[in-house]
Amino acid sequence: MRKLKDLILLGLLWFAAFLTVAVLVTIVGFIFYKGIGLISFDFIFGDYSPSGGGGIWPMVVTTIYTIVISLLIATPVGILAAVYLQEYAKQGRMVRIIRFATESLTGIPSIIYGLFGAVFFVTTLKLGMSIIAASLTLTIIILPVIIRTTEESLKTVPQSYREGSLALGTTKLQTLYKVILPSAMPGILSGIILSMGRIIGESAAIFLTAGTVAAMPESIFSSARTLTVHSYLVTQEAGDIELAAAIGIILIAIILILNFSATWISKKLNKADY
């Protein structure tokens, strides 16, 4: 009887795992099946042609711009904010309110951020529909993610490290820089990876702030189209599933490359300590 129960439970666990993997494999498989035929050097690196048959290079460049710019702003600000909240701020009402606010921010639908970005960055700050306006909007979207994950990983750094370092006559800043942040690095990095996923997956907020101009951006003040927005538009306007799937493959590739390089950097950083 007990053996049977064991067997049933094991079966359930196995089934749950199988289901998860199966869904992933089906989606990725479908995308590859539909899109792989379109993938070629010219498709990735060729310029876009409105009459069809062109490449997606302008969108790849725009996507990379938005990732890099939003991370460049959000990462330092987010880490510093988390360090302040966790290591310096007096743990009282104020900090609780800030925490509650950041937590609530993570739950807001991105289109709301998009509307805010369209009103504030595009119109009020007169940035126009541009990559920079979209990146700033994305920065606000990922900031709470980076703050939360950094705070969580700072919390996991044992108190004894802080005491041990301070007892050796170091300043709080030295302790932070040499002991606490390196120990928290893996957690902080996973927050950054998560944020990259959010940026790449974002369409509504970018649509409203960067516009849909399908051309190579001249600068970060140009209006442009990211891969995700492009994939949305080609499906919506032309119903071209093959093209959308091909773009999906490129997006998956970009995410994999970014994840691997982030993990590689974190390993390098860790090795440097030993």
Added chain:
Amino acid sequence: MYTTILEPKMVKDEKSTVTETPETKTKIHVENLNLFYGEKQALFDVSIDIKEKEVTALIGPSGCGKSTFLRTLNRMNDLIEGVKISGKIIIDDENIYESNDVIKLRTKVGMVFQKPNLFPMSIYDNVAYGPRMQGIKNKAILNEIVENSLRGAAIWDEVQDRLKSSALGLSGGQQQRVCIARAIAMKPDVILMDEPTSALDPISTLKIEELIAAMKKDYTIVIVTHNMQQAARVSDKTAFFLNGEIIEFDETSKIFSMPSDQRTEDYVTGRFG
């Protein structure tokens, strides 16, 4: 085990009371120290003179304030919010709570914690950490400090081949001795030890105790221990804490053989605690 350890100490003590010269310098002078955690008072009028190059043990039941007191000596209690302190602690003619140079104080008064707390770095980097933070960059000097400190903590022979590997791969007892080396690397005068062997096995404990005995000639050591045999084995003087007060402070042998306070006697004979 208890008596066999105590016996030789008692004999030695009779000699040492005779040979003790009035010149033994006071290293740490504590006068009417009171400490509050918010509203709750944790230390009551603690006064004690800790002599240079002696081992002073602080004993007492859990929550009696011995660790709290130890942490006032290098101002580690500053890290806890809501701690208020009154009274005087004078180390080398300087009231440590009047001077604001906590950094200098902590380089002079090192500390070893209850559980080994090495950083996730190599053994070498752990020991070199303090000196590096003081701005020492010269490789040769650092090498010398690391070697001397590890030798001073009787761990050099065991780790000299793997200085560059992670310190967290060492056994608990070895880690604790590297912690002691890390403290020594700062060339402190005083080393505070907060139950340094409570997380260790008996053999590692013995090694640390031998080390403490050897370190006495160079450092003033204050050790908190919940293990009375340990206090009897390693210390010259013992202070008995109860409910935030020092009940009795005397030669270790006297505390353990003929304490003058009934409560001390009850504690050391194991009637409570």
